[in-house]
Amino acid sequence: MSLAQQVASVQARIAAAARQAGRDPEEITLVAATKTQTSDTIRAAIAAGITVCGENRVQEMSAHLDDDAYAGARLHFIGHLQTNKVRQVVGRVDLIESVSSLRLLEAIEAQAAKLDLVQDILLEVNIGGEASKSGLLPAETPQMARLAAGRPHIRLRGLMAIPPAASIAGGNRKFFAQMRQLFVDIRTLLTDNKSDIDCLSMGMSGDFEDAVQEGATLVRVGTALFGPRPPVRTAQNEGQ
Ligand SMILES: *Cc1c(COP(=O)(O)O)cnc(C)c1O
Numbered sequence: 001m002s003l004a005q006q007v008a009s010v011q012a013r014i015a016a017a018a019r020q021a022g023r024d025p026e027e028i029t030l031v032a033a034t035k036t037q038t039s040d041t042i043r044a045a046i047a048a049g050i051t052v053c054g055e056n057r058v059q060e061m062s063a064h065l066d067d068d069a070y071a072g073a074r075l076h077f078i079g080h081l082q083t084n085k086v087r088q089v090v091g092r093v094d095l096i097e098s099v100s101s102l103r104l105l106e107a108i109e110a111q112a113a114k115l116d117l118v119q120d121i122l123l124e125v126n127i128g129g130e131a132s133k134s135g136l137l138p139a140e141t142p143q144m145a146r147l148a149a150g151r152p153h154i155r156l157r158g159l160m161a162i163p164p165a166a167s168i169a170g171g172n173r174k175f176f177a178q179m180r181q182l183f184v185d186i187r188t189l190l191t192d193n194k195s196d197i198d199c200l201s202m203g204m205s206g207d208f209e210d211a212v213q214e215g216a217t218l219v220r221v222g223t224a225l226f227g228p229r230p231p232v233r234t235a236q237n238e239g240q
Helices: 003-020 039-047 058-066 085-089 102-115 138-149 172-190 191-196 210-214
Strands: 029-033 052-055 075-077 095-099 117-124 155-161 199-201 218-221
Touching: 003 029, 003 039, 003 210, 039 052, 039 058, 052 058, 058 075, 058 085, 085 102, 095 102, 095 155, 095 191, 102 117, 102 138, 102 155, 117 138, 138 155, 138 172, 155 191, 172 191, 172 199, 172 210, 199 218, 210 218
Parallel strands: 029 052, 029 218, 052 075, 075 095, 095 117, 117 155, 155 199
Antiparallel strands: none
16 A cells, blocks of 8 residues: 555544544544654655654654654654753654653753743653553652643643553553543643643554544554554664
8 A cells, every 4th residue: 555545544444443432533633653754755644644743763853854854744752752852852843742750841841941932742651550661650640740730831731651562452442541531530630721631642553443442632653654664773762
């Protein structure tokens, strides 16, 4: 299948999963996970209907920005972000999906203040409680959400999760359901800024239909759009 056909196919699968769950397909946005792709492939994906690109690595993202590769789409940062690279991301992306520590939150606040802008973020939750993964534990997420919501140069938009690699189909549904509950809890907790909490980012190539059925508003899909990637450099760069 061509890239345009893959984009159409993934979008059709999202819509079908949404309808099955009684949801409006318009509530879900497909984020193309573009790590390792060339600027030309990114442009082709946008021409095929991709409206949001998600990048993992600051260096690749900067090169694509220099190429103007994301023209016509929004840009999310979805990878592990080191505090010393915050300057290269804040104000350059529409949403930082992967805020996983207080230290990172404070660094983003400081840089956004310096630039006199408000940065949209999601908190990344380590929903499977895996020692190898970054992300907040579910139990510490409400407190961090409160802190984030109180920062003047940060707008908390919701939550993101990368669940454990599922060994069987449907294996992550319970994690997606737990994320949905946490999302609802946080919306309730932050009643003052409720209207801002509208993003629940979960689901990748192997399980995005399950995630949509459990309430995802953003699904991050790479392989199902672009095919298999070359071997990864390090697990940390992958944000997994
Ligand atoms: C690569 C990546 C994805 C997409 O993974 P696929 O399995 O290729 O669809 C989603 N989210 C994050 C954070 C990623 O790094």
